[in-house]
Structures are given as C-alpha cells and as structure tokens.
Amino acid sequence: MGNKNHHAHHFESAAAEFEASKQGLWVFLVNEVLFFAGLFVAYAIYRILNPDLMHEAHKYLNWKLGATNTVVLICSSLTMALGVTAAQKGQQKKSANLILVTILLACVFLVIKYFEYMHKIHEGLLPGGLFSYHEPIHPKAPQFFSVYFVLTGLHGIHVIGGIVVLAWIYMRTLRGEFTDKYFTPVECTGLYWHFVDLVWIYLFPLLYLAS
Amino acid sequence: MSHDEHHAGESSNYLNHGKGIMSWLATLDHKRIGIMYLWTTLLFFFFGGIAALLVRYELIAPGQTIMTADQYNKAFTYHGTIMVFMVIIPLIPAALGNFFLPMQVGAKDVAFPRLNLASYYVYLAGAALATSTLFLKGVDTGWTFYTPYSIRTGTNASMVVMGAFIMGFSSIFTGLNFIVTIHKLRAPGLTWSRLPLFCWALYATSIIQVLATPVIALTTFLLFLERAMGIGIFDPALGGDPVLFQHFFWFYSHPAVYIMVLPGMGVINEIIPVFSRKPMFGYTAMALAIFGIALVSFVVWGHHMFVSNQSDLANFLFSLITMFVAVPTGVKVFGWVATMYKGRIIFKTPMLYAFAFLFVFTIGGLTGIFLATLASDVHLTHTYFVVAHFHYVMVGGTIMAFLGGMHYWWPKIWGRMYNETQAKLACLVIFLGFNVTFFPQFVLGSRGMPRRYYDYLPEFTALNRMSTYGSWMIGAGLLWVAIYMIYAIYRGEKASSNPWNAMTLEWQTTSPPHHENFTTIPKVTDGPYEFKDA
Numbered sequence: 101m102g103n104k105n106h107h108a109h110h111f112e113s114a115a116a117e118f119e120a121s122k123q124g125l126w127v128f129l130v131n132e133v134l135f136f137a138g139l140f141v142a143y144a145i146y147r148i149l150n151p152d153l154m155h156e157a158h159k160y161l162n163w164k165l166g167a168t169n170t171v172v173l174i175c176s177s178l179t180m181a182l183g184v185t186a187a188q189k190g191q192q193k194k195s196a197n198l199i200l201v202t203i204l205l206a207c208v209f210l211v212i213k214y215f216e217y218m219h220k221i222h223e224g225l226l227p228g229g230l231f232s233y234h235e236p237i238h239p240k241a242p243q244f245f246s247v248y249f250v251l252t253g254l255h256g257i258h259v260i261g262g263i264v265v266l267a268w269i270y271m272r273t274l275r276g277e278f279t280d281k282y283f284t285p286v287e288c289t290g291l292y293w294h295f296v297d298l299v300w301i302y303l304f305p306l307l308y309l310a311s
Numbered sequence: 312m313s314h315d316e317h318h319a320g321e322s323s324n325y326l327n328h329g330k331g332i333m334s335w336l337a338t339l340d341h342k343r344i345g346i347m348y349l350w351t352t353l354l355f356f357f358f359g360g361i362a363a364l365l366v367r368y369e370l371i372a373p374g375q376t377i378m379t380a381d382q383y384n385k386a387f388t389y390h391g392t393i394m395v396f397m398v399i400i401p402l403i404p405a406a407l408g409n410f411f412l413p414m415q416v417g418a419k420d421v422a423f424p425r426l427n428l429a430s431y432y433v434y435l436a437g438a439a440l441a442t443s444t445l446f447l448k449g450v451d452t453g454w455t456f457y458t459p460y461s462i463r464t465g466t467n468a469s470m471v472v473m474g475a476f477i478m479g480f481s482s483i484f485t486g487l488n489f490i491v492t493i494h495k496l497r498a499p500g501l502t503w504s505r506l507p508l509f510c511w512a513l514y515a516t517s518i519i520q521v522l523a524t525p526v527i528a529l530t531t532f533l534l535f536l537e538r539a540m541g542i543g544i545f546d547p548a549l550g551g552d553p554v555l556f557q558h559f560f561w562f563y564s565h566p567a568v569y570i571m572v573l574p575g576m577g578v579i580n581e582i583i584p585v586f587s588r589k590p591m592f593g594y595t596a597m598a599l600a601i602f603g604i605a606l607v608s609f610v611v612w613g614h615h616m617f618v619s620n621q622s623d624l625a626n627f628l629f630s631l632i633t634m635f636v637a638v639p640t641g642v643k644v645f646g647w648v649a650t651m652y653k654g655r656i657i658f659k660t661p662m663l664y665a666f667a668f669l670f671v672f673t674i675g676g677l678t679g680i681f682l683a684t685l686a687s688d689v690h691l692t693h694t695y696f697v698v699a700h701f702h703y704v705m706v707g708g709t710i711m712a713f714l715g716g717m718h719y720w721w722p723k724i725w726g727r728m729y730n731e732t733q734a735k736l737a738c739l740v741i742f743l744g745f746n747v748t749f750f751p752q753f754v755l756g757s758r759g760m761p762r763r764y765y766d767y768l769p770e771f772t773a774l775n776r777m778s779t780y781g782s783w784m785i786g787a788g789l790l791w792v793a794i795y796m797i798y799a800i801y802r803g804e805k806a807s808s809n810p811w812n813a814m815t816l817e818w819q820t821t822s823p824p825h826h827e828n829f830t831t832i833p834k835v836t837d838g839p840y841e842f843k844d845a
Contacts, residue, residue: 109827110419120422120495125485127521135525138559142544145555169812187584228543228551240550246542 118284127289129295138191143247143306150240154310157237157244160225162216166308169212170300176205177297186291187273190280196273202293206259213256248307255303258296265289269294280286324726328826339424342824345410346724352406354664355397360691360786362390367782370775373767380765384451386467387763391454396475397438399709400567403574405434407716408513410724412489414817415507417498419827422491427590430484433477441474458556462537469538472531479528489513493799498816507593507815507839511598512577515605523609527563528555529657529721552643554619561612569608571705573601575712576643579665582715583647584840585813586662587654589620590839597646605640611636618687626685632684640676644669658713660734664715667742671707675700676751696756706745714741714792720812721796726741726822727803730795737791744784751778815839
C-alpha cells in the first residue's frame with residue numbers, strides 16, 4: 101500500500117481507525133458472548149430440572165486435566181498481554197516471541213483436550229444417542245455429555261481459530277509490519293484471545309467442579 | 312493508493328468509476344455492495360413470490376389443484392424460508408442501508424469495507440446452500456424448523472438450517488459494520504440529535520442483529536448436530552427437550568421480526584417529513600421509540616409459545632410484556648400522523664407507500680393484540696389469523712416501506728427518475744391486492760381454518776378464492792414495478808441531485824453519487840428535517 105500512516109481512505113486519521121477497529125472487535129465479542137450464552141442456558145435448564153445430574157455426571161470428567169488446561173490458558177493470556185504491550189512499545193522481536201509462546205500454550209491446551217476426548221470416546225461417555233457407558237450414571241447423563249461436548253467443542257474451535265489468527269499476527273510481526281504507531285491487529289487479536297480464555301474459565305467450574 | 316485522481320465533473324460517479332465485472336464482484340464500495348445485495352435479494356424475492364403464488368393457487372379450491380400434499384408442504388416451507396432469511400432480513404439494511412447509511416452520516420464508506428463485501432458473499436453462500444436443497448430432496452418443516460419433526464423428517468432440513476446458520480454471519484457482519492460506522496464515522500457537526508431517523512432505525516436493528524443472531528446460529532447448529540449424530544439436546548426420544556428449541560428459536564426470531572420491520576419504519580421516517588414539508592414531530596421520542604421497540608422485542612418471545620407447555624406464569628408475563636410493544640409503536644404511528652398534520656403533503660409515490668404502510672401496519676399491529684391476549688390466542692393460534700397478522704406486519708411493514716424507499720432513493724441510486732403515473736397506479740394495485748389477499752385470511756382464521764393445511768372445508772372456498780385472486784394482483788403489481796423501474800435505469804428522465812428537496816446528506820451530493828460519496832466531507836449545521844420552505 102505504501103501508506104505510512106496505515107489508515108484506510110475513509111478514516112480521517114490512524115487513531116480514528118484504531119478506535120473503530122477496537123469498537124468493532126468489542127461488538128464482535130458481545131456477539132460471541134450471546135453465542136455461548138445459549139449453551140449456558142441449556143446447561144442451566146438441565147441443571148435446574150435435574151439437580152442431581154451434574155453432581156453424578158461431573159465425576160466422569162477428569163478435573164486434574166481440566167485444571168491443568170485452565171492454568172495453561174491463563175498463562176497464555178499472560179503471554180498474550182505481554183506480547184501486546186511489547187507491540188505497543190514497538191518491541192517487535194519481544195512481541196513475536198511472546199506471541200509464539202501463546203501459540204505453543206494454545207497447542208498444549210488442544211493436546212490435553214485431545215487426550216480427554218479420546219478417553220471419553222473410548223469409555224462411551226458420549227452425547228445423546230451415542231452414549232454407551234457400561235454402567236448407569238443418571239437417566240439424563242447423555243444430556244450432560246451433549247452439553248459438555250458441544251460447549252468444549254465450540255470452545256475448541258475458537259481455540260483453533262485463535263491459533264490461526266495468532267500465527268498470522270506472528271508472521272506479520274516477523275515481517276516488521278507493526279510499529280508503536282500501528283499495532284491494531286495485535287491488540288484486537290489479544291482481546292479475542294482473552295475472551296477465549298474467559299469462556300474456558302466459566303466452562304471449567306460449571307462442568308468439571310459441578311458438585 | 313490515492314483516491315483523489317478522478318476527474319471532476321458530472322460524469323464521474325460510482326457507476327462508471329470502475330469497469331468490468333470484477334470491479335463489481337471485488338468492490339469495496341458500500342454503494343456497489345448495496346446494489347449487489349439489492350439485485351440478489353430481489354432475485355430471491357422473485358423465487359419466494361413464485362412459491363407464494365403456487366401455495367395460493369393450490370388453495371384456490373379444496374382438494375388437490377396443482378400439487379400433492381408433500382409438494383405443498385415444500386412450497387410453503389420454501390416460501391417462508393426464502394422470504395424470511397433471504398429477503399426480508401437483508402432487504403432494507405443490506406441493500407438500501409448499505410447504500411445510504413454511510414451517505415446519511417456523511418462518510419466515504421462503512422467502517423469495515425472488506426467485512427462488508429465478505430458479508431455479501433457469506434450471504435450468497437448460505438442462500439445457495441439453502442436453496443440448492445430444492446434439487447436435493449427439498450425441505451418440508453416450515454420455516455420455523457420445530458423439533459422433533461425437523462429431526463425426523465426425511466427431507467433435507469440439515470442443509471437448510473446450515474444455510475440459515477451461514478446467512479446469520481452475514482447479518483451479524485452488517486450489523487457490526489453499521490454500529491461502528493454510526494459511532495465513528497459521522498461527519499463534523501452531525502451530532503446524535505441530528506442523525507436521520509433511518510440511521511437510528513438501522514442502529515437499533517444492528518444491535519438486535521448482533522445480540523440475537525448468534526442465538527439462532529447456535530440453535531441451527533445444535534439442530535444440525537441433532538440430525539447428524541443425535542446429540543439428544545432437543546430430541547425427546549433421547550431425553551432432550553423439544554420446547555427448548557422453541558425458546559431458542561423465538562429468542563432470535565421474535566427480535567428478528569424487528570430486524571425486519573425497524574428498517575422499514577426508518578424508511579417511513581425519512582419519507583413522511585420530506586413529503587409533508589414539515590420537521591419530524593417529536594424527533595427525540597421517535598428515536599427513543601425505536602429503541603423501546605428493540606428493547607421490548609427481546610423479552611416477548613414466549614408469546615409464540617402460549618400453547619406449548621410453558622407455565623401459566625410465563626404465559627401471563629409474556630402476554631403482559633407483549634402489550635407494552637404497543638406503547639413505542641403507538642408513539643411512532645402518532646408521530647408520523649402528527650408530522651403530516653397541517654403539513655403540505657405532496658402525493659408522490661414514496662408518500663403513497665408511506666400511507667399504505669401506515670394503513671396495513673396499523674391493522675397488523677392491532678391484530679397482534681388479539682394474539683397477545685391469552686384467551687383469544689388459544690382460539691386463533693395455528694390458524695390463518697396468524698398468517699394474516701404477520702403478513703400485514705412483515706409485508707405491510709417491510710415490503711411497503713421497501714417499495715417506498717426504493718422509489719424515494721431510485722433517482723439518487725441511478726440518477727434517473729421513474730415514471731410517476733405508472734408508479735402511482737402500480738402502488739394502488741399492490742395495495743389493493745395486498746388487502747384482497749390477506750384480509751380474507753383474518754376471517755378464515757377466526758372461523759377456524761388452520762394454517763399450513765393442504766385441504767379445507769367447502770365453506771372456506773369463497774374466501775380462499777378471493778385470497779388467491781389478490782395474490783395475482785400483488786404479483787402483477789410487483790411485476791409492473793420491476794418493469795418501469797428497470798426501464799427508468801436506462802431510459803428514465805435525468806434526475807437532479809435533490810428531486811424531493813430533502814435535507815439529509817445523501818441528497819447534498821450528485822445523482823448518482825461520486826465514488827467517495829462527497830467531493831468534500833460535508834459539515835452539518837442543522838437537523839435532518841429542518842426544511843427551509845416549511
């Protein structure tokens with residue numbers, strides 16, 4: 101583009117564009133909250149109608165792996181926040197390294213999640229009609245695993261999406277596209293990543309610690 | 312990349328700014344994206360209209376007329392699905408809104424032009440996926456996809472709900488873009504209290520799009536999973552809760568009614584003061600009423616479910632809150648009437664559509680009270696009364712307003728005038744045809760004819776026949792509009808930059824507008840309806 105100020109023609113200044121992009125991202129996050137809200141409502145309804153369901157079924161989730169993943173994601177939020185700060189200060193190299201660590205932590209999360217899923221699939225702790233565990237847990241246990249798989253699955257898709265965007269931001273940082281005057285994509289990706297972590301922070305106690 | 316290299320003069324406008332098909336398909340210009348949306352939604356409007364005519368033709372007499380019961384189920388499902396998801400939701404915001412919102416706020420473009428273009432292609436992909444099922448077993452669930460039937464049906468509900476899922480993203484992108492555009496790209500001096508009411512209406516619509524659409528996205532996604540692998544969230548046979556689907560569905564689809572009708576109200580808000588030569592009566596109240604409607608729209612979804620197993624308390628509360636919708640809606644209707652009062656009314660086509668809107672929308676709104684009242688709803692629900700009611704609101708509200716807006720802005724979009732005499736006559740045909748089609752349905756419904764039935768008792772024949780004749784009048788009227796409007800693009804008289812003497816910013820630039828809308832960004836010093844000749 102060759103434009104030193106990095107702002108599109110319909111904005112009066114780079115600052116105005118930065119503000120607009122950030123507001124756009126916040127509106128997007130509000131939309132994301134509502135997307136997950138439906139599932140949280142489904143969870144709440146099944147929980148209210150079957151108070152003992154969550155208590156019985158949550159024992160079949162591995163809270164140690166869940167807790168590890170919580171720590172992993174919180175660490176990734178920290179590295180992301182530090183990466184954004186570095187980008188704001190124009191420390192490109194530091195920012196790139198921190199983003200890379202964030203990507204690696206996100207991958208660790210997914211690997212742990214993969215082992216959890218494999219274990220559930222092996223045991224037959226599956227949603228709805230696929231449920232085939234060898235002993236009875238609760239009549240509505242299949243619904244618990246429906247909510248579990250859909251919620252964590254959609255969250256997992258968000259993590260994968262986050263990795264893709266982070267990788268793109270990482271490449272752009274390495275190419276030196278960001279300065280202390282222009283770091284909008286880094287900041288916006290950071291906001292998104294914090295949101296993905298936050299969803300997990302609600303998911304973890306609701307599903308794994310629901311006694 | 313510099314954008315100030317165009318040659319000055321009348322001939323330079325957004326239509327001749329780039330040449331070739333790619334200059335359209337890959338454009339980032341909100342005006343061209345608006346035009347692409349316009350033609351695409353109108354194409355689907357045509358398909359949805361054909362489906363409607365087929366449904367009405369089948370019902371011209373009891374028993375089989377032209378199709379089997381299965382084909383009939385598919386015909387009304389496609390009519391509903393196409394009209395709701397592919398026509399009425401994007402029609403005004405994505406076509407007229409895309410074109411005129413940035414111009415009304417005095418901006419060069421929407422905040423995120425690439426996202427705007429993406430929203431168009433996402434819409435196209437979703438619509439293509441949903442409509443391609445016509446050749447892949449079809450779909451017969453009705454546009455509401457109620458469980459458990461939508462889980463069991465052998466027709467292709469999966470692809471249609473995924474189409475709706477994808478189109479939802481397009482709607483969200485548009486809403487997000489409009490919110491940020493209104494916040495961040497207003498011209499100097501364009502304070503919130505000088506914002507045209509069309510922008511206010513689109514702002515409220517966008518908020519609903521951003522807040523409600525993700526819920527239908529999740530719902531359709533869960534329904535898809537339910538069909539694909541039996542996750543048992545909605546399926547009662549697997550321990551799921553089918554009424555939960557109805558709650559999720561209407562949590563979106565009731566606010567979606569206002570995604571459909573608020574932009575229409577916005578258009579009427581522009582037309583009435585301009586053709587009454589008077590400032591909008593109660594501008595602030597009119598703007599707040601839009602938000603009142605948007606707010607209430609989120610807490611009334613249960614009135615679609617009075618005969619589900621919803622608790623009596625919930626029924627009572629939903630009925631009560633639904634009545635509150637009448638307050639801001641009443642503010643709007645009285646505001647429009649009061650604006651006309653002692654005005655110098657100019658009887659041009661856009662104004663005629665505004666009258667048509669007021670007439671049918673008021674009937675639609677008032678019959679809503681019958682349905683919001685618990686006792687009468689139990690009698691009327693699932694009958695033709697409901698069909699008539701929501702057609703009076705959605706067609707009367709959205710399509711009449713759209714046609715009014717299309718005539719109002721056509722000179723600005725193409726720089727050409729349409730034929731006023733033909734337009735007035737076509738408006739009359741559509742207005743009469745609309746009432747001939749749908750008024751009998753109120754009577755049919757209150758006498759007990761159920762909706763969505765393939766066959767009916769002989770005593771309903773006369774009213775059904777009348778309704779079918781009306782549908783032909785609407786079809787003929789719309790065809791007429793299409794003919795003279797397309798003719799106007801090529802052969803119409805040249806339009807001046809401000810043929811209606813309006814004050815909003817889109818009229819303060821050339822017709823058709825410059826590629827960047829304005830040669831210099833305008834400075835706003837007055838409200839949008841402070842007419843100098845008033």
